[in-house]
């Protein structure tokens with residue numbers, strides 16, 4: 082299983098360092114279990130950390146460098162050896178207004194750079210309420226312009242109505258959706274949306290779930306490690 086933690090706009094450089102060092106202490110055991118951790122801190126907390134798990138970024142601009150006020154490009158990421166990026170998170174699509182066209186442009190650029198890409202998709206509640214066919218149609222449209230044959234990418238299915246709400250999708254909804262996606266996209270698929278200690282065993286037991294992308298429950302090392310070391 083992949084356990085990915087998305088800090089969003091939380092944590093400082095100091096608290097991120099402490100957090101990563103704590104995870105590092107457990108990483109030997111995590112790897113021995115066949116699992117993998119990936120952490121996405123805010124950009125100001127990126128550094129050359131001595132950890133042997135993945136530290137990635139939540140966002141970057143599709144450029145080496147240039148005149149893009151407020152953004153960072155590959156030159157800034159290279160300084161810290163960052164080679165992993167989240168693209169298409171619903172908060173960037175919805176709050177920051179990133180269109181499918183722009184998300185696809187970012188994907189193509191970071192693919193060209195050989196980055197490992199966690200590509201996020203997810204439907205709003207009104208689409209989920211229309212039923213599973215409408216959901217799959219909506220999700221497949223989020224692959225428009227995306228080269229799904231790219232080797233170095235992982236999909237994260239995160240229903241928007243389940244993010245940060247405490248209401249995760251049901252086991253049946255997750256299983257059905259992941260199974261349908263796997264028919265067209267032969268990549269690892271993470272589930273995200275209110276993953277926590279109480280539901281991790283149920284979610285992790287689904288065959289087509291290759292890992293989880295966690296916001297709220299990743300913010301403290303103990304709640305994150307509770308997920309990583311959950312008992313079936």
Ligand code: PGA
Pocket residue numbers: 087239243244245246247273274275276294295296297298
């Ligand atoms: P959540 O966020 O775990 O707080 O619901 C998940 C995400 O947005 O990646």
